[in-house]
Amino acid sequence: MxxxxxxxxxxxxxxxxxxxxxxxxxxxxxxxxxxxxxxxxxxxxxxxxxxxxxxxxxxxxxxxxxxxxxxxxxxxxxxxxxxxxxxxxxxxxxxxxxxxxxxxxxxxxxxxxxxxxxxxxxxxxxxxxxxxxxxxxxxxxxxxxxxxxxxxxxxxxxxxxxxxxGAASSLEFRIVGDDAHGARPHLNHNAIEVGTDIVGMLSKIHINPTVPSSVKMTRFLSGGKSLNIIPGSAECGIDMRSQTNEQMEKLKDRVSDILENIEKLYDVSIEDVNYSGIVAxxxxxxxxxxxxxxxxxxxxxxxxxxxxxxxxxxxxxxxxxxxxxxxxxxxxxxxxxxxxxxxxxxxxxxxxxxxxxxxxxxxxxxxx
Structure with a gap:
């Protein structure tokens, strides 16, 4: 019954x-x-x-x-x-x-x-x-x-x-800059190239290897229909995973450091930063x-x-x-x-x- x-x-x-x-x-x-x-x-x-x-x-x-x-x-x-x-x-x-x-x-x-x-x-x-x-x-x-x-x-x-x-965390943010004409790449920083550098920096995050963890870009939206425009902005998302809450906090700190340095290096703004996730x-x-x-x-x-x-x-x-x-x-x-x-x-x-x-x-x- x-x-x-x-x-x-x-x-x-x-x-x-x-x-x-x-x-x-x-x-x-x-x-x-x-x-x-x-x-x-x-x-x-x-x-x-x-x-x-x-x-x-x-x-x-x-x-x-x-x-x-x-x-x-x-x-x-x-x-x-x-x-x-x-x-x-x-x-x-x-x-x-x-x-x-x-x-x-x-x-x-x-x-x-x-x-x-x-x-x-x-x-x-x-x-x-x-x-x-x-x-x-x-x-x-x-x-x-x-x-x-x-x-x-x-x-x-x-x-x-x-x-x-494990712990899982998502980070959403926007790279904010100005668009430029395709013939004048010196007038802006290409958001796609900025995003490529972020991906490269993420791959170089090294924390305790005995605790499973990962961090990777999982969303990148930039550019439009006009291919002669160099995009200055992009919508981005990062996925972070760690088997412990302590390790997750270290991942978040490293990612935050990367975004702060990207702002200084390229003179762009990182805006609408939003973390969400669950604990281990x-x-x-x-x-x-x-x-x-x-x-x-x-x-x-x-x-x-x-x-x-x-x-x-x-x-x-x-x-x-x-x-x-x-x-x-x-x-x-x-x-x-x-x-x-x-x-x-x-x-x-x-x-x-x-x-x-x-x-x-x-x-x-x-x-x-």
């Missing part, structure tokens, strides 16, 4: 994806579904998404949080640009709701509280901090997330007690231990794999960075996912969702 309801939730969300911060119908659907099952969901006040409490929240009781992300990606599928659940958030939501259904009436709820959070806007990296601003994190002692993993990280039928994501994981060992025990209880020792280290990112880790005392970690679920996350035709073994639900359920029971 529970598996049928999980399937119902998954199929609805998969067929009705919504983009980050636009999850209005998704929020309504989850709210109505939970209410029909006898729960008392609460919508967030200032953002899309919702949360739902079960159990005892009296002072002194332990409170466990479980998080599902609810937004979809925007990508081309069969030649059409559309919202698409190719990152598994529909699966995460169905597993978390399945966990709630399994917990109904359990005696564990007499001595502990469980807060289920359905978070918006994970794909743009702003949802976790927005949820934190709603004031629903402070009461929690543990916080557990879950994410499907691709085959190269975890085969179907196994699970990992943590996903150690800072998982708590107690939460990792909790998930490891829960995986072993459900799947057996041989199907509990080591923590997964990946250069991908997830904004779940903002919670543990913002609240260092919060015991947080993400469950990595092997499910035969291929060809990869964010691929428009991503597929996975739906039967693995039961494993994820059972592990999350067991994790709640295992919290002391």
């Amino acid at each position: 529970i598996e049928e309801k999980m399937k119902q939730v998954f199929e609805h969300m998969h067929a009705n994806p919504e983009l980050s911060n636009e999850e209005y119908r998704t929020t309504d659907y989850i709210y109505d579904f939970l209410e029909s099952e006898g729960f008392k969901p609460v919508r967030f006040k200032n953002i899309t998404g919702l949360y739902c409490d079960m159990g005892n929240f009296d002072p002194g009781t332990t409170v466990i949080g479980v998080r599902a992300d609810i937004d979809a990606l925007w990508q081309e599928v069969d030649g059409v640009q559309q919202a698409n659940h190719s990152c598994g958030h529909d699966a995460h939501t169905s597993m978390v709701i399945g966990t709630m259904l399994k917990l109904k009436g359990h005696e564990k709820l007499e001595s502990a509280g469980v807060r289920f959070i359905f978070q918006p806007a994970e794909e743009v990296g702003t949802g976790a901090l927005s949820v934190a601003d709603e004031g629903v994190i402070e009461r929690m002692d543990y916080f557990i997330g879950v994410h499907l993993r691709p085959e190269e990280e975890a085969l179907s039928g196994v699970a990992s007690p943590s996903i150690e994501h 994981s800072e998982s708590h060992q107690d939460a990792i231990g909790l998930l490891r025990k829960s995986i072993v209880d459900v799947l057996g020792e041989e199907r509990c794999i080591d923590p997964i280290i990946t250069s991908g990112g997830d904004d779940f880790h903002f919670y543990t960075v913002k609240y260092p005392e919060l015991k947080g970690a993400m469950l990595g679920l092997g499910c035969g996912l291929k060809p990869g996350l964010h691929h428009p035709y991503m597929t996975f073994d739906h039967d693995a969702l039961k494993n994820g639900t059972d592990i999350l359920y067991q994790a709640v029971l295992n919290v002391e």
